[in-house]
Amino acid sequence: MTPDEAVRETIDLVFRKFAELGSARQVVAHLRDQSVALPHRDLRQGRISWLPADYAPVHRILTNPVYAGVYAYGRSKTEKHLDDQGRVRVRQKSRPTSEWQVLIEGHHHGFVSYEAFLLIQERLRSNWRAPLTESGGAVREGAALLQGLIRCGRCGRRMQVTYSGGHGKVRRYSCHQAHRMQAAEHACQSLGGVRLDQRVADAFLTVLEPASLEATIAALREGEKAWEVDRKQRLLMVEQARYQAERAKRQFDQVEPENRLVARTLEREWEARLAVVTEREHDLARFQTSRPNPLTAEEISWLRSAGADLRSVWGGETTTHRERKQLIRCLIKEVVVTVHRERSEADVTVVWAGGAATKLISKLNRTGEHHRATDDDVLDFVRRLAPQYTNEQIAFILNAKHLRTGHGNTFTARRVATLRLRLGIPSPKVTTPVDTSDASWMDVPLAARALGVSVDTIRRWAREGFLEARQVMPQAPWRIHITDDVRQRVVPDAPAGWLGLADTAKALGRSKQTILHWVQSGRLQAVQVTSGKRKGLRIELEKKPVGLFAGQ
Numbered sequence: 278m279t280p281d282e283a284v285r286e287t288i289d290l291v292f293r294k295f296a297e298l299g300s301a302r303q304v305v306a307h308l309r310d311q312s313v314a315l316p317h318r319d320l321r322q323g324r325i326s327w328l329p330a331d332y333a334p335v336h337r338i339l340t341n342p343v344y345a346g347v348y349a350y351g352r353s354k355t356e357k358h359l360d361d362q363g364r365v366r367v368r369q370k371s372r373p374t375s376e377w378q379v380l381i382e383g384h385h386h387g388f389v390s391y392e393a394f395l396l397i398q399e400r401l402r403s404n405w406r407a408p409l410t411e412s413g414g415a416v417r418e419g420a421a422l423l424q425g426l427i428r429c430g431r432c433g434r435r436m437q438v439t440y441s442g443g444h445g446k447v448r449r450y451s452c453h454q455a456h457r458m459q460a461a462e463h464a465c466q467s468l469g470g471v472r473l474d475q476r477v478a479d480a481f482l483t484v485l486e487p488a489s490l491e492a493t494i495a496a497l498r499e500g501e502k503a504w505e506v507d508r509k510q511r512l513l514m515v516e517q518a519r520y521q522a523e524r525a526k527r528q529f530d531q532v533e534p535e536n537r538l539v540a541r542t543l544e545r546e547w548e549a550r551l552a553v554v555t556e557r558e559h560d561l562a563r564f565q566t567s568r569p570n571p572l573t574a575e576e577i578s579w580l581r582s583a584g585a586d587l588r589s590v591w592g593g594e595t596t597t598h599r600e601r602k603q604l605i606r607c608l609i610k611e612v613v614v615t616v617h618r619e620r621s622e623a624d625v626t627v628v629w630a631g632g633a634a635t636k637l638i639s640k641l642n643r644t645g646e647h648h649r650a651t652d653d654d655v656l657d658f659v660r661r662l663a664p665q666y667t668n669e670q671i672a673f674i675l676n677a678k679h680l681r682t683g684h685g686n687t688f689t690a691r692r693v694a695t696l697r698l699r700l701g702i703p704s705p706k707v708t709t710p711v712d713t714s715d716a717s718w719m720d721v722p723l724a725a726r727a728l729g730v731s732v733d734t735i736r737r738w739a740r741e742g743f744l745e746a747r748q749v750m751p752q753a754p755w756r757i758h759i760t761d762d763v764r765q766r767v768v769p770d771a772p773a774g775w776l777g778l779a780d781t782a783k784a785l786g787r788s789k790q791t792i793l794h795w796v797q798s799g800r801l802q803a804v805q806v807t808s809g810k811r812k813g814l815r816i817e818l819e820k821k822p823v824g825l826f827a828g829q
Contacts, residue, residue: 278386283513284316284325285388290510291315291338292389292397293503299400299603301336308335312560313510339401342380345394346387351378420598421448422474422605423612430615430624431465438470441686448474450614466616468623468641476639477612480627481605482588504568511561518557522550616641655680659696668693717760724757728767730807743797743805743814766804771815775804781816792816 279285290313294304308315308330315334316325328334342349353369360366374380374395382391389397421438429436429452436450448470525547532540590596591604613626618641625637655675662671668690675688682692724744725732735757739746745758781801782789795801802817 281316281325281517283510283517286506286510286513287313287316288338288344289388290507291335292344293506295339295397295400299606301339301401302332305330305332305335311507311564312556314514336401339397342391342394344388345391346383346385347391347394348381348384349377349379351376419448420474421450421470422478422598422601423450423470424602426606426609427612427614429465430613430626434465436614447471447685466614468614468616468639472641473614473623473625473639476625476637477605477609477627478591478601480635480637481608482591484608484629508561508564508568511557511564515554515557515561518550518554522547522554525550614639652680652683655682656696659693663697668697717758718756719759721757724759727759728764728807730767738805743803767807768804769807771804771806772817775815775817778814778816781818784818 291304291308294307295301298304298307307313313330314327315330317328317334318325338344342352351372353371355367356370357365357367387394419438419440421440424438425435427436427450428434432452434452436452439449439451441447441449449467450470450473451467452465525543529540529543529547532543534540591601608630610628610630613628615624617623621641623639623641625639627635627637629635658675658678658680659671662674666674671693672688672690675693680688682688682696686692719727721732721735725735728735735744738744739757744763747756747758776784778789778792782792785792792801796803796814796816804815806812806815
């Protein structure tokens with residue numbers, strides 16, 4: 278155990294935060310957020326440096342048995358093999374605990390017990406992306422309360438979570454593994470997540486109700502103790518920084534003033550150490566402003582008489598989805614669900630951490646039970662688009678405009694078809710009619726083939742006004758008017774003397790935007806060259822602008 282108290286407190290902080298947060302990456306995020314540096318020892322010089330927290334050193338602290346008071350040898354082995362080119366490759370492979378050559382528990386004083394160390398390893402393994410048939414995984418930010426815990430009651434596989442609707446508020450649990458991996462005819466089962474989450478949460482809160490008051494008081498007191506521990510760690514960091522600054526000052530004072538080569542180096546080192554002292558003192562001052570108010574005897578007495586509503590805390594705005602999931606995982610090992618569509622119910626088995634199980638029934642949503650009306654604006658758009666576009670095209674246009682169904686879902690061809698059928702949307706006249714019987718009006722791919730250019734070029738010409746084009750609404754597909762005159766203005770090469778847009782603007786002393794306006798209004802003749810280095814717009818200068826623009 279190092280005699281440096283700042284190092285000891287920082288390592289102990291890593292273990293305490295992992296016990297609280299349950300994830301190595303969450304520990305790193307906390308340390309970075311609180312500007313807590315980690316100690317790094319130089320084995321050759323024996324010095325300790327302090328660097329910003331990162332995942333690799335935090336993970337090494339949590340997985341090294343030396344921090345649990347254990348002497349271990351032979352935790353890994355060297356393997357050699359030949360690659361495809363016949364070269365020898367060497368790699369280190371970790372061994373399971375049972376295969377370690379030496380393991381001596383209680384060899385020295387550790388930060389945690391060996392039993393706690395084994396629980397940490399089990400929690401780290403459970404945070405990995407679980408195999409397809411297993412449950413688990415680190416707690417995430419989504420609203421699905423049973424993420425990583427729910428198991429299919431039919432095939433026994435882990436069920437997946439999907440989100441939909443506005444801002445991903447609609448969650449659903451589904452089991453598709455048999456369908457995907459074994460070519461089963463159908464997916465096993467799926468069900469909405471809101472009712473199921475609420476049913477399991479009610480069971481969880483019911484179990485905690487007898488102890489909720491004392492748990493609340495204990496949590497408040499624990500928060501006060503945790504703040505004092507964190508404050509002590511920051512005080513030690515300030516003390517350590519001051520020692521380093523004082524040491525650098527002594528080194529600077531001992532050098533001869535004439536030896537400026539050395540003095541300048543030591544002076545910069547001293548200034549750097551003083552900057553660290555200032556930074557850590559400011560960090561300590563900011564932290565002390567967040568001190569929680571300790572509970573008084575009168576407040577504790579009032580809590581016991583008034584009671585504590587754990588359900589209000591659970592549903593409070595300040596309680597995050599991640600925190601609810603961490604609470605759930607303290608008591609619940611897994612949840613097994615079997616859906617019965619004929620009864621509109623799901624059989625739910627909650628397996629608690631101690632091995633006991635609770636049977637529950639969760640109601641399923643009936644078809645159309647939560648129907649919400651689609652906005653009138655969306656219905657109007659569908660009416661305008663219906664005469665000319667397929668359901669797939671309509672769905673694409675509505676999604677491009679970020680419109681949603683009454684349930685907050687994106688549009689699909691099936692949802693558009695259902696909307697039109699259920700509401701009986703007719704096919705009235707379009708606001709900007711396009712005569713589909715006129716063969717000169719084409720969609721973009723057909724127009725591109727007619728002119729021998731790409732579809733991107735057709736869209737660009739339509740936006741620039743070189744081609745006559747129409748849209749029922751923004752984001753709707755273009756309808757392009759291809760006439761004989763248009764075909765004559767799209768040529769492989771321009772006539773002699775015709776200039777590009779930039780050269781024309783320079784010759785006439787006008788901006789390129791003005792030249793384009795004159796081309797679109799017919800005051801200047803232009804063609805589009807489709808091949809060679811002269812590809813692009815070419816403009817005739819022999820015919821000068823007339824009328825209002827003649828003298829400009």
